[in-house]
Amino acid sequence: MRPIDTHIQNMMKWLTLSLGALCIAFVSYSLSTINSTPTEARLLPKHMLGLTQWETITTDKMEKGATVPPHTNVLIHIPVNTGDIKRTVLFGRSGENIRYWGYCFPEDYETMRLMEGRGFPGRIFLSEKEREVRAAEELAKRKGIFTLYRQEELTQERLNETEFNRGRVRHQVEIIKDGSTCYVMSEGPLPVGIDADGDGVNSYIEKDKGTDPAIADTDGDGLSDGIELFFLKTSPTRRDSDGDGIVDGLEDKNRNGKVDMTETNPNHIDSDHDGLCDGLCRVGSNGTQIRGEDINLNGIVDPGETSPVNPDSDGDGIFDEQEYFNCIMETGGSCDYSAFEV
Ligand SMILES: [Ca+2]
Ligand SMILES: [Ca+2]
Ligand SMILES: [Ca+2]
Ligand SMILES: [Ca+2]
Incomplete structure (x- = not known):
């Protein structure tokens, strides 16, 4: 691995571990320089500028779908009037396997400025994998402390309780408002885009899978593209995925994305x-x-x-x-x- 890659990865780790403090640093910096510098420069303290690559994903790219590159400071601009979007949809449900974290700012900096006195104005988000790793780190730390000093209190309940869950990282957001500007740092590439038809599939994945980004149920079998792709794993472009003559929407009768006891399996x-x-x-x-x-x-x-x-x-x-x-x-x-x- 080249020294620069190692350096970037170390940066990534450091950024991740120092999330709370760092975000506050970002915001303080951004508020102090409003309107005088580009957004990228506003979001990082001076001493960190230039250390890690920056990339901006514009509203145009968000509409067509784009990729968040790994180990890069990425700013994404979510277009206005496209509806609020779930974090999991925005990043293509990749958070279970990939560590990423970030935060979003309101559409206008005036709102942000007004919120300044009431604590952190941006909203932090963490991928499922990121939370899992953090919880495991907390657990390891806790186990160490108990083993040394408080072994008698090491119950399963205490082990499951993590500092993280008790609010070390506050203001986590799962629904992101349209018009927001978000920062994201990821350890792997993330498919990102808006969800114009509200089927739970972002524009990048719709393009990748050949579904229509403007039609929620591309093949017209009664099941949305999102239910088919992410839950049933049926084909979103073929009405009868298993070829038994019964269309997918008649197999998953209640359209909940699961094969219930009284339903036939659309993949068998x-x-x-x-x-x-x-x-x-x-x-x-x-x-x-x-x-x-x-x-x-x-x-x-x-x-x-x-x-x-x-x-x-x-x-x-x-x-x-x-x-x-x-x-x-x-x-x-x-x-x-x-x-x-x-
Ligand atoms: Ca969609
Ligand atoms: Ca369908
Ligand atoms: Ca079938
Ligand atoms: Ca049978």
């Missing part, structure tokens, strides 16, 4: 593992037969259909697929859903 053609697919699937050696459970593909168990979430729909101890074969034996083949045969 045979949810109850009884050998018959949830809707209708091509079977047989040449794929000319069509067989399944919800044969009219409406997401409801109608008379004449077996349940795609119960391998033994009538509870007689014989699995549905066997019942199907029994039916063929008894009727000479009229269970073959010939109406659907191709």
Whole structure:
């Protein structure tokens, strides 16, 4: 690793560990120089300027989607009138694996100036990973202290209680207002952008995944792009992700992004593992037969259909697929859903 990289990484670590004090330094500095210098210069104390690279993500870039580079001081300008955005959406839900932290200022510096007397005017945010690491550091510190001096008080409860949780870092923000200017420092690249259609997917990820940033449900299957991408892991551009004939929105009926007990799995053609697919699937050696459970593909168990979430729909101890074969034996083949045969 080049010395400059090591230096930047050390800086990153230092910045992270000194978050609270540093933010206050930033703000004091910014308030003292309002209107006389560029924003970048206002947000860092003089002695730190030039040590780490700066990059600004403009409102234009935010609309199209951009990447926050790692180990860089990044300023992002969130466009006005685009609606408040969750931190997790703004940074593309990458915070569970990547340490990042930052803070946002109100749209206008006048508001900030008015808030000056009432403590820190910016709002701090931390990624999930950052919180986890901080909590672990606090825990390690606490364990050390208790082991040496207060071993008798080392209960599980005390171990779980961290200084961090008791408010060492205050004013954490999860909803970021449009028009805000935010500073962010990250250990890894972050996909960043606005969420114009409110589907929980930012403009960078919409571009990356080929979904429409102006339509919340790109494939029109009843599930938003965000539910599909982040929760169900189904395709946001294909209505029937698993190809069993039932569209994703009829499989996750209550559209909560989870496969509940009474729902079929939109990523598995045979949810109850009884050998018959949830809707209708091509079977047989040449794929000319069509067989399944919800044969009219409406997401409801109608008379004449077996349940795609119960391998033994009538509870007689014989699995549905066997019942199907029994039916063929008894009727000479009229269970073959010939109406659907191709
Ligand atoms: Ca979106
Ligand atoms: Ca969809
Ligand atoms: Ca399906
Ligand atoms: Ca089945």
